[in-house]
Amino acid sequence: MIFTSFDYLYFFIFVFSCYWTIGKRIYQNILLLVASYIFYGWISPWFCSLLAASTIVDYFCGRGMKRFPNHKKRFLIISLLSNLGILGVFKYFNFFTENISIVLDQLGLHLSPPILQVVLPVGISFYTFQTLSYSIDIYRGKLEARTNFIDLAAFVAFFPQLVAGPIERATNFLPQLEKERTWCWVTFDKAWPLILKGYFKKLVIADTIATFVNQIYMINHPGSLLLFIGTTAFAIQIFTDFSGYTDIARGTARLFGFELMRNFNNPYLAISPSDFWRRWHISLSSWIRDYLFIPLGGSRHHNRINTFIVIMITMTLCGLWHGAAWNFVLWGVFHGLLLVIYHMLGLGGNWQPKGWLQTGSAWLTMSCWTLLGWFIFRSPSLEWMVNALNISSSLTTHMEAMVAATKVMLYIIILCMPLGLVSLVSGEGKFQRIARIPISLLLLLFIVIFHKETGMDFIYFQF
Numbered sequence: 001m002i003f004t005s006f007d008y009l010y011f012f013i014f015v016f017s018c019y020w021t022i023g024k025r026i027y028q029n030i031l032l033l034v035a036s037y038i039f040y041g042w043i044s045p046w047f048c049s050l051l052a053a054s055t056i057v058d059y060f061c062g063r064g065m066k067r068f069p070n071h072k073k074r075f076l077i078i079s080l081l082s083n084l085g086i087l088g089v090f091k092y093f094n095f096f097t098e099n100i101s102i103v104l105d106q107l108g109l110h111l112s113p114p115i116l117q118v119v120l121p122v123g124i125s126f127y128t129f130q131t132l133s134y135s136i137d138i139y140r141g142k143l144e145a146r147t148n149f150i151d152l153a154a155f156v157a158f159f160p161q162l163v164a165g166p167i168e169r170a171t172n173f174l175p176q177l178e179k180e181r182t183w184c185w186v187t188f189d190k191a192w193p194l195i196l197k198g199y200f201k202k203l204v205i206a207d208t209i210a211t212f213v214n215q216i217y218m219i220n221h222p223g224s225l226l227l228f229i230g231t232t233a234f235a236i237q238i239f240t241d242f243s244g245y246t247d248i249a250r251g252t253a254r255l256f257g258f259e260l261m262r263n264f265n266n267p268y269l270a271i272s273p274s275d276f277w278r279r280w281h282i283s284l285s286s287w288i289r290d291y292l293f294i295p296l297g298g299s300r301h302h303n304r305i306n307t308f309i310v311i312m313i314t315m316t317l318c319g320l321w322h323g324a325a326w327n328f329v330l331w332g333v334f335h336g337l338l339l340v341i342y343h344m345l346g347l348g349g350n351w352q353p354k355g356w357l358q359t360g361s362a363w364l365t366m367s368c369w370t371l372l373g374w375f376i377f378r379s380p381s382l383e384w385m386v387n388a389l390n391i392s393s394s395l396t397t398h399m400e401a402m403v404a405a406t407k408v409m410l411y412i413i414i415l416c417m418p419l420g421l422v423s424l425v426s427g428e429g430k431f432q433r434i435a436r437i438p439i440s441l442l443l444l445l446f447i448v449i450f451h452k453e454t455g456m457d458f459i460y461f462q463f
Helices: 006-022 025-041 047-067 069-106 123-139 147-158 170-177 185-216 224-255 272-278 282-292 303-322 326-344 355-378 382-391 399-416 421-423 429-448
Strands: none
Touching: 006 025, 025 047, 025 147, 047 069, 069 123, 123 147, 123 282, 123 303, 147 170, 147 303, 147 421, 185 355, 185 399, 185 421, 185 429, 224 355, 224 399, 272 303, 272 326, 282 303, 303 326, 326 355, 326 382
């Protein structure tokens, strides 16, 4: 079930009505749990078995760490092996076996490795990291193991952010589930503008631009101009698609009395690699920092080489988290190299440029690197990427390419112009409150005009 379907609309209205009619926290959590499993298993019910398995393992591992504190590490290892094992089998098994087979073929050893004929469970990377935060925080003594299975299961499966985040921490979300919630119209007033903004980003901007992006990236030799336009369009598409999902998830969570973390903070205003990762997919970047980079030694290494190695390992795994394909791995390596070079220049993680000229130069430089990263991310294959770069080494002057690129750019500008109005919908000032209704009606008109009958999945569903 996806947010942009009518099935979801009927589902949400029913769950929302029952939720606030029930009133009591314990019954509300049971309803959320049941609703979340219906939501997740709507297309493929067997997905729910993996979600349940992760939840059950971490519940008993948490209880084990509490009851047998001297054996905490054993229970943590069980949790890590179980969750990462499920993730590895269903997401990466075919990728590694196929590549091992290719290497063996080169050595003259012809084998036919087994291939899993299964559909990748939607959002498995998201809920795996979310449930792992529970076990790891108990091990570190930052969180008390829960005895109420319903609360923990509702935390892992909470449907608004289940399949594409933000990746919530147990320390933040579990306490909210354990509190009584009462209906408040102020909450509604803060929720619906965020939801409307998310639908506008997804249905009007992301899905429309996706048509142009897909066409350009299907061309074998698009030429440098079309490639630049297509990559710029994809940068807008992936941001509006992913942040649109987050907006809908955060707004929906507010309607149920919960506050989810902010996942984006104007990422395309970044002036450095570190600044970009403080702004883009914040829930993932902070998770990787706290549960991977720092445990591996992070910046505590006195030897800078060791720090750089940890950065490269961390970012390579970040790329692999996004998908079982070499372009995602290369994208992670690319961003790792940017961070290493950034630190080698002695700029540091919190570097700030001096003056508007230096700030503008830093922003322009980082924007170019970001676009190159998105080109790697979006490329259909490594072979296509190499061919595209070879052909695009010089600017094309082909008239058809010029015309097509101009049309795409104008269309992008027209679609993105209302984004300024979107910010007014969510504002709290006097002018914003007055203008909210007419602006909201205008945004709804855009959604009605531009939405497609067959909606596109959110990009990050595949991760």
